[in-house]
Amino acid sequence: MSEPLIVAVPSKGRLMEQTAEVFARAGMVLKKVGSDRGYRGIIEGIDGAEVIFVSASEIVEQLKAGRAHIGVTGEDLAREHVADMEKRFQVMRKLGFGHADVVVAAPAAWLDVRVMSDLEAVGRDFRRLHGRHVRVATKYMNITRRHFQANGVTSYRIVESLGATEGTPAAGTAELIVDITTTGTTLKANGLKVLDDGVLLRSEATLFSSRAAPWTPDTRAALAEIARHIASL
């Protein structure tokens, strides 16, 4: 028997439920099978495809390594963890759920800061007065670096923050942040504002295909079948 098309799907939470819903609407019912605790499955109606249920960040790794042919994960995770994502992944479809904006936010009290280019001027003054760089707390180190560079902002340092990032300016462990926001109320409660041009990425759950996966006539045929269903959405 030939090798199946491996489809990586989030293994828990809202992301899994919404993926299942969207697939079902496209006429593809995800079904868990086998005895290995429900981490494998099939798509009813699609021959030659096998589903693996893994975490959203693990899906990025599976696609990168080519162990999965296609997969559903957040665009923010893909862009953060794959240096040249456009070359290695192909966006098959943005799925319309799991929306989250990755934004640059500074203290609302920074009345003189409205846009990214203000940050370079502030960063230079800050370094002169404080003897160190302005710190940006984030878990998106690569996205932050690329966006700041593209906007000519160079006078800053990144501090990695894996939780409660929005509290770091008030706590004095960073001056500004790059984080995801769905509503903006958390930012406001922490005395922060999003810069006018501070939306780095409007992320949503996305179906990606991997260029590194072993593509054969059979896996291509299964992919075409899934693409046909997705196109009906």
Place this chain on the structure above:
Amino acid sequence: MAVETSDSFEALEAQAAVIMAVFNEAAYERVAPSIIQPADIFLDAVGERLRARTYVFTDQDDEMLCLRPDITVPTARIYLQRHPEADVAARYCYNGSVFRYQPGGGSPAHPREFRQAGIELYAQIDEAKADAEVLLRTLEAVQTAGLKAPKLRIGDLGLFDALLDAVDIPERWRQRLLAQFWRPDAFRAELKRLSTVPGSAVEGLPADLIAKLDPKQPAKAEAIVQDYLDSHGIEAIGTRAVGEIAARLLAISLDAHSAPLPKAIADLIESYLAIEAPVRAAGARIKDLFQRNDIDIGEALDAFERRLSLLTKGGANIAQATFDAEFGRQFEYYTGFVFEICSDELGPASPIAGGGRYDELLRVIGAPRPIPAVGAAIYTDRLLLAASGATS
């Protein structure tokens, strides 16, 4: 990943011995800086864009480290370790591997691990002499190693600094242009803004607040800003003080009240940066441009001329060299003379060696003040190719 054959390994070792002998002969002491370096020092000196090209990692103790992306900073650290006051002239040379991130793991043309041999000259008071010495020794090294017709390109960031010093321009604008110099697009945009609508940054800021800020009464600004924050229920969080915010708002307000930078000055700056010509012709054009605009940068121009005559005296074929006013703009730590040696074999996109003056770097990594420093690095893998007659 490229695997070094024993042949090229032996050839590189033999070539390095030749280069090091030239440097040792000229009284450059060989040093062997660590391959693993603290990432903080590089991030402070180079900035976050370092991460785009450097292998940064943490060890089991959560210490942030990197594989050295160049050998200039590690060598400067050795100098400061030996001479914390940076008050002694010193000459060091080195040979070893450097590491740069390359997408997809690298290729033969852009390997992620390659070699450099180089020299650094610190705290030499006669700067023109130090500049000339470093270029002459580098030329001697690549020629002794077999490079037949080195092509020389030079620049001088000191001339640009002197030009900005000599023209009539508010100090805060001068600082802004100097800071943007390294990003030509941003620089051009800033120059255009200053010479058309210098106060444009005021747009989008609270007009009622700006109206209350009087550039003639800076002492009152902080209280006015604090009042504004209080009356709008905005809490001043974080480490940047209200006084700092007020100071920048004042500067923006001052810009809004200022006449634009005269077009003649903006044109002069653009004309200077456009100069690219054989060295002697470029020197004449610079002199002419400045004379016509009644600009006196005598000292910087004298230093430029003196360096050229020292190079000629030292045997460099300066008549063939190119001067490019823009050259050096991509390397933020250079502060003065910059140069590059190319070859016919590999072309202008793959320099064999490059170097220049970097008087600020030692202060950034811990010296008590800016220290005169000039150095050069030879890309020995390329030199080996070019010297053996390979073409790109």
